[in-house]
Each structure stands twice: as structure tokens, then as C-alpha cells.
Amino acid sequence: MTSPGSSTPFPASVPITVLCGFLGAGKTTLLNHLLTQTEGQRIAVIVNEFGAVNIDASLVVKTDEQITELSNGCICCTLRGDLLQAVDELLSTRELDAILIESTGIGEPLPIAQTFCLTPEELDLAPEDGQGPLPSLLGRVHVDAMVTVVDSAQFFPLWNRQDAIPGDDLERGFGELLAEQLEFADIVVLNKLDLAAPDDVAALRDLVRITNPRARVLDAVRGVLPAGALLNTGLFDFDQASGLDAWMAELGKAHAPESETYGLDTHLFRAQKPFDPDRLTRALTAGLPKNVIRSKGWINLGDGVATLWNHTGRQLALEQAGEWLDPAQAHSELVFIGRALDGEALDGLLTEALQG
Structure with missing residues (x-):
């Protein structure tokens, strides 16, 4: 056929x-x-x-x-x-x-x-x-x-x-x-x-x-x-x-x-430096901007483990997904979906939470 x-x-x-x-x-x-x-x-x-x-x-x-x-x-x-x-x-x-x-x-x-x-x-x-x-x-x-x-x-x-x-x-x-x-x-x-x-x-x-x-x-x-x-x-x-x-x-x-049609934008955040867990917790205490409907990806917390980031509405879940296959390639990569996103503000919020 x-x-x-x-x-x-x-x-x-x-x-x-x-x-x-x-x-x-x-x-x-x-x-x-x-x-x-x-x-x-x-x-x-x-x-x-x-x-x-x-x-x-x-x-x-x-x-x-x-x-x-x-x-x-x-x-x-x-x-x-x-x-x-x-x-x-x-x-x-x-x-x-x-x-x-x-x-x-x-x-x-x-x-x-x-x-x-x-x-x-x-x-x-x-x-x-x-x-x-x-x-x-x-x-x-x-x-x-x-x-x-x-x-x-x-x-x-x-x-x-x-x-x-x-x-x-x-x-x-x-x-x-x-x-x-x-x-x-x-x-x-x-x-x-x-x-x-x-x-x-x-x-x-x-x-x-x-x-x-x-x-x-x-x-x-x-x-x-x-x-x-x-x-x-x-x-x-x-x-x-x-x-x-x-x-x-x-x-x-x-x-x-x-x-x-639905007025949605996307913004990508990437970082080679790992996040500092305490700084990240403080950055997220007030919550992500309300116009962010969805965000997803993975983050590097500097512990050798890839952590999945899964956020919808008011819920944000971080879940360990296993060790990085190549620690030298460990990095964070998140995509944000929402309306009238302020990419610079998101980058600033997350960059402040990276390890010094």
C-alpha cells in the first residue's frame, strides 16, 4: 500500500x-x-x-x-x-x-x-x-x-x-x-x-x-x-x-x-548558575505575578539533582526528577505563559535567587 x-x-x-x-x-x-x-x-x-x-x-x-x-x-x-x-x-x-x-x-x-x-x-x-x-x-x-x-x-x-x-x-x-x-x-x-x-x-x-x-x-x-x-x-x-x-x-x-486570540505571551528564563534554595524561597514567598497563568521547566538547586518546576495558577510544585546525566550541563530553564508578561521583572526576580 x-x-x-x-x-x-x-x-x-x-x-x-x-x-x-x-x-x-x-x-x-x-x-x-x-x-x-x-x-x-x-x-x-x-x-x-x-x-x-x-x-x-x-x-x-x-x-x-x-x-x-x-x-x-x-x-x-x-x-x-x-x-x-x-x-x-x-x-x-x-x-x-x-x-x-x-x-x-x-x-x-x-x-x-x-x-x-x-x-x-x-x-x-x-x-x-x-x-x-x-x-x-x-x-x-x-x-x-x-x-x-x-x-x-x-x-x-x-x-x-x-x-x-x-x-x-x-x-x-x-x-x-x-x-x-x-x-x-x-x-x-x-x-x-x-x-x-x-x-x-x-x-x-x-x-x-x-x-x-x-x-x-x-x-x-x-x-x-x-x-x-x-x-x-x-x-x-x-x-x-x-x-x-x-x-x-x-x-x-x-x-x-x-x-x-487569547492574548497570551511566553517568556523563557535560562540560568547556568544554580539557585540558592533560601533565596528562591524568599523570592517566591509573595508568589509569582498574577498575570503568569502557567510556568514549567526544570531548575538546578546545586544539589546534583534536576528539579521539575510545575506551576499553575496559585499552585507551584517542585519535584526531584533524578540526577543530572551530565553535571557540567546542569542548568535551569523555565518557560512562563501569561498575559502582558514583564520579562525583565521575571528575570530580575529569579536572578536575585541565584547563588552568588
Whole structure:
């Protein structure tokens, strides 16, 4: 079997599982846990981050397959053509049992699913100047499930925000993005249940039941779920999905980059010097600036151990991840995501916490 217009062989249709969810919901943690359970399977991983540096890809555990990074854009709009080409490359060069895709935190599931269900012409996608035609993936892959991961502890503070999304002509709020991520999911993972108030969890279950009664709801703490609950489920139904009003509306929509639509910026902090633990504690006592929605990466505390930094909203967790493979290469690297970020202020705050 060969792709149209090509002599390159590719395997039978490969299932694709897509992980969506707002910033900090726990997609990378869930992905890592899934990969620990897939020994012997040929799993390709694609990680998408709208920032110029893809921190998420470096936080994914090692796999037998190379991790494909798609950065500085979102695969549900500006990088849809890149996604087609990335998957085409995987299919043309490897024998695969499945493909796992982690979308950026502001990605919408519906347009991602359409990328694998329609031709580039139907998607109104054109190749970059000087490039050949975009590949069609029809018959070569199929969507197995669209999975939305929810931070059960932070969901309603985001859902209830009164401010509108900057630059959006429809004056939508962040709640509308969360609704879109929920309503098109085949599986909804209620993550971080250990941090959420029982009343919030009950309300969240009711919201999912009302807005998406067909979704399978799974409970998780730190993204721990059996791979069988998320992979090879066969839950995505093209006929049902394509019959939704939103499916046709999406085809006629002109996408602006999500980083513009939602008014989000990114800022990268790097340091070769290790942090002084006491100085860092003092620097963070007052908390990060409120306009920082999410930050993640790893830091060097000078103890020979790489420490993961995972911050969402008001929660900041530091977790030891193991010894540095090469102590000479130990460094700190953090990406901050938020609105109207003051990079100089962030750099100043963190630089003051480094060892003298």
C-alpha cells in the first residue's frame, strides 16, 4: 500500500490519540504515565507548544521513538500543515502501532480532529512557498480518541473569569475555550482530584454530563491511569462528529493564532548558575505575578539533582526528577505563559535567587 503519488510504503491505518486540556491540566504527566505502560509497542509522540521553545517535549520521558516537536504555533490553526507533514514523515519512515499527540494548552480538539479526517483541500490548507503539496492522511491514520484533561482544582476559577479574551471580536471568555475542550472530547480526564474541593468535583461532573453526555469520564491523581483506558478505545465517531453544527462552522472559520486570540505571551528564563534554595524561597514567598497563568521547566538547586518546576495558577510544585546525566550541563530553564508578561521583572526576580 502506498500514499497517493508516492512509492513510499506505509502501514495500515494507525490510531491517533490526542491529548487536549488547558494550561497546567497535567497532559505531559499523563502522557509520561502512558508511555511507561507501552513497552514493546511502537509509539510515536508529537508534542505541540505555542512558545518558541518546546519545554513540554523535553519533559516527556524517553521512548524508543523520537519525539517530534511542533513549536511556536498551535496545531489547530497555524501549524495544521506542519502537523500533516510531521505525521506523513512518521508514517513514511517508521512502523507504528500508535501516535500520541499532546496539544498546546489553548488548542481546540475539533479542528485537530478535522486535520486527520479531511483532505488539505477540504481544510483549505496551502503549502508554504516553494514546498510541494501537503500530504493527505486519509486511510493512513484514524482518530482513536480525543482526550481532554481537566485540572479539577483550577477549572472553575478559570471558567468563572469575567474578563473577555483580548482581541476576540466575539468577546468570549476563557470559559468558552474550556467548554470547547470539553464538548468535543471522547474522554474527559478529571485530573488532580486530590487537590480539588468535593463540591467543585461534583459540579464538574454535572457540567460534563450536561454538555457532553457521550464522553467517558475518568478520575485521576497525577495523571495515573491504565493505558487501556485511553489507547485503542475506538471511541471517536466520525459520522457523529461531522454531524455537529460546530464541525461545519469550524470549516468556515478563519483562524488567528491562539497566542493572539487569547492574548497570551511566553517568556523563557535560562540560568547556568544554580539557585540558592533560601533565596528562591524568599523570592517566591509573595508568589509569582498574577498575570503568569502557567510556568514549567526544570531548575538546578546545586544539589546534583534536576528539579521539575510545575506551576499553575496559585499552585507551584517542585519535584526531584533524578540526577543530572551530565553535571557540567546542569542548568535551569523555565518557560512562563501569561498575559502582558514583564520579562525583565521575571528575570530580575529569579536572578536575585541565584547563588552568588
